[in-house]
Amino acid sequence: MIPDGLSLLLGLIDGFTIYGEVESAEPYGSGHINHTFMSQWDQAGTKVRYLHQRINEKVFAHPDEVMENIRRVTGHIAAKLAAAGTPERSRRTLTVVPARDGKPWIRDAGGGWWRTYLFIEGAHSLEVAATPEEARFLGKSIGFFQKQLADLGGERLYETIPNFHHMESRYRRFYDALSKDAFARVSKVRDEIAFMRENEERGSALVRAVREGRIPERICHNDTKMNNILIDDKDSQALCVADLDTVMPGTSLFDLGDLIRTVTTRAAEDERDLSKVIFDLSFFKALLEGYFSEALEFLIPAEIALAAEAGRNLTQIMALRFLTDYLEGDHYYHIARPDHNLDRCRNQIALIRSMDSQWDKAQELIPGTGR
Numbered sequence: 001m002i003p004d005g006l007s008l009l010l011g012l013i014d015g016f017t018i019y020g021e022v023e024s025a026e027p028y029g030s031g032h033i034n035h036t037f038m039s040q041w042d043q044a045g046t047k048v049r050y051l052h053q054r055i056n057e058k059v060f061a062h063p064d065e066v067m068e069n070i071r072r073v074t075g076h077i078a079a080k081l082a083a084a085g086t087p088e089r090s091r092r093t094l095t096v097v098p099a100r101d102g103k104p105w106i107r108d109a110g111g112g113w114w115r116t117y118l119f120i121e122g123a124h125s126l127e128v129a130a131t132p133e134e135a136r137f138l139g140k141s142i143g144f145f146q147k148q149l150a151d152l153g154g155e156r157l158y159e160t161i162p163n164f165h166h167m168e169s170r171y172r173r174f175y176d177a178l179s180k181d182a183f184a185r186v187s188k189v190r191d192e193i194a195f196m197r198e199n200e201e202r203g204s205a206l207v208r209a210v211r212e213g214r215i216p217e218r219i220c221h222n223d224t225k226m227n228n229i230l231i232d233d234k235d236s237q238a239l240c241v242a243d244l245d246t247v248m249p250g251t252s253l254f255d256l257g258d259l260i261r262t263v264t265t266r267a268a269e270d271e272r273d274l275s276k277v278i279f280d281l282s283f284f285k286a287l288l289e290g291y292f293s294e295a296l297e298f299l300i301p302a303e304i305a306l307a308a309e310a311g312r313n314l315t316q317i318m319a320l321r322f323l324t325d326y327l328e329g330d331h332y333y334h335i336a337r338p339d340h341n342l343d344r345c346r347n348q349i350a351l352i353r354s355m356d357s358q359w360d361k362a363q364e365l366i367p368g369t370g371r
Helices: 004-015 063-083 132-149 167-180 190-198 205-211 252-263 281-295 301-305 307-327 340-357 359-364
Strands: 021-027 035-043 046-054 113-118 218-220 229-232 238-241 248-250
Touching: 004 021, 004 035, 004 046, 004 113, 063 113, 063 132, 132 218, 132 229, 132 238, 132 252, 132 281, 167 190, 167 205, 167 307, 190 307, 190 340, 205 252, 205 307, 218 252, 248 252, 252 281, 252 307, 281 359, 301 307, 307 340, 307 359, 340 359
Parallel strands: none
Antiparallel strands: 021 035, 035 046, 046 113, 218 248, 229 238
């Protein structure tokens, strides 16, 4: 039996500007947001593969805006690579394959939105940074990606998920969940609620700095996981950054902060033994070295000074989101056990406390601190 998504794809695949004869099409990968498929084509005797995705409209309410952002971002990077004479340019940024009407999407019979990319051959990704050197590599890759987009002109990109990393907005939702207490859970999380209240002002440091004009709004990825970096099988060098659905306006510190949150501890995000949730300065140091080796070229001093705060801030926003989802009945994040979101929240709070316990040492690693 052909999966429903595959049937929809096969009904519209000829609408993309792909030439030759399709030989196969099948589900691909294990992503949880969009439905992904791969097809193989015979183009005059050469086998060429493409990725096709049905965009999740529950997460991205305006897929046309998502694709307009991606079209502009990948086009800008491709133009810079061409101007520099970079070899293998089609492997160094995603290539959007347009529909035959010129749009970067096609609607299926049920109204769903589909896109197609040229598949990047000879590449892989990693799930976690296992060594400081891998942390350095990840930091450098994201710093370079931000540098590629630092001079993107034209109209402001769309916010594909409004207020995604906006702490003040997240707090408003948190307080709404507190007041409703729809699942009678407030009494179980008094300590976590107290922590969030005590840290509310500090947690808004990044959005407040952007609003007050002390740091600039920039284009950022907003989901800087290690498996979003494609790595060349031949030389283990970074090829490009993938999963561009959340590329939108923000601050460079959102990306750096999420890197710090996810790379500087060896503990899983839902580890219940909080003694294992430790902020590792050696990974932090390596990550900063890699990131700033590219990003110092365009960052201003005020952004650099907030580097450590960014890590704490993005950790706090995730703790707040996990706690809010717990109070709302666990409807956003998938849970595998009772209190799973509460475990995640406590894990992130433990990481913040570990960061705070080493705060002075972390600050000394920030370029230009003079310490």
